[in-house]
């Protein structure tokens with residue numbers, strides 16, 4: 001089958017492209033990506049010459065461009081990773097989040113309706129559920145947890161989820177949704193917690209921890225996320241939503257300490273900075289449904305995954321140094337300059 005992957009030049013999308021080409025040699029993968037600041041064609045260079053792969057530079061909000069890709073490729077399945085994905089950027093400038101994450105999803109689904117597909121999969125996030133209190137470790141997000149968003153980012157992702165379910169009910173579009181916890185692994189843009197801390201530590205720069213560093217996230221190795229989506233595409237009934245997470249809750253400060261320890265750097269690099277506005281306290285997924293229905297379980301333990309990730313950033317210095325040498329400097333000054 002032909003799988004159209006949007007946002008495949010970003011972090012999770014590129015890992016998904018690699019995973020699919022590896023796992024299903026009879027499938028064709030077409031990647032559509034607008035190459036925003038977060039998209040990096042260099043990431044896809046190992047597969048650019050693969051005859052089972054095609055890259056198309058296009059914006060998912062561009063209806064004519066989407067129709068052209070569908071005319072040419074006639075995809076069976078669409079997996080929508082394309083999004084603006086960084087909470088801090090959404091606080092600074094929500095508009096582009098609404099455009100890509102909501103309008104872009106609608107344009108893609110309209111195109112799916114026009115040309116016909118067997119599955120539209122929306123890659124969503126656990127952030128649509130808002131947050132959980134720090135003093136109630138017994139509480140988890142299930143698929144029944146009400147949507148209750150905090151940031152412009154999570155609100156835009158929740159809006160897209162509602163549209164996806166509406167297109168299913170109203171037009172019978174064969175959809176599925178997955179809501180995953182925080183991912184980590186190779187090719188993550190160094191504005192996100194783990195790669196940012198690794199890059200700063202390696203450059204002996206301060207490690208900016210928001211607030212007291214006590215916020216909790218539920219971390220999942222990116223390949224486990226890719227496997228879960230693949231299972232959903234092949235085995236889940238249409239109309240279903242699945243939470244994906246690995247029961248791996250960590251406080252931010254503990255992750256930062258672990259990175260410093262692994263890199264042999266001093267904890268004096270840790271700098272506590274002004275907290276994020278509306279900062280979600282804790283995310284924690286109950287993955288019972290995907291385990292029971294599809295047999296999915298995370299395979300990579302955090303202790304192993306974080307070492308693999310740190311080692312990847314050590315051995316791919318050029319990849320992230322290229323990123324942090326350009327426009328990223330302006331971003332960093334703007335976001336962190338007035339924060340300490």
Ligand code: NAD
Nearest residue numbers: 007009010011012034035036038039059060082083182183
């Ligand atoms: P990312 O920011 O690394 O990559 C996003 C990609 O989408 C980039 O390649 C970018 O160029 C592309 N893109 C952005 N706007 C586009 C547009 N209008 N048209 C076409 N392409 C466009 O993001 P990521 O971390 O890989 O996240 C991928 C998806 O997974 C997102 O939908 C995100 O909401 C979701 N998600 C991420 C996490 C996480 O921890 N990173 C967790 C759960 C869900």
Ligand code: TYD
Nearest residue numbers: 087182191192193194208209210215217252
């Ligand atoms: P992030 O990687 O932006 O993911 P999300 O906000 O989507 O969970 O941030 C993860 C956690 O790390 C979050 O609680 C905010 C915190 N954080 C810092 O303390 N310092 C930083 O420089 C960044 C980017 C994040």
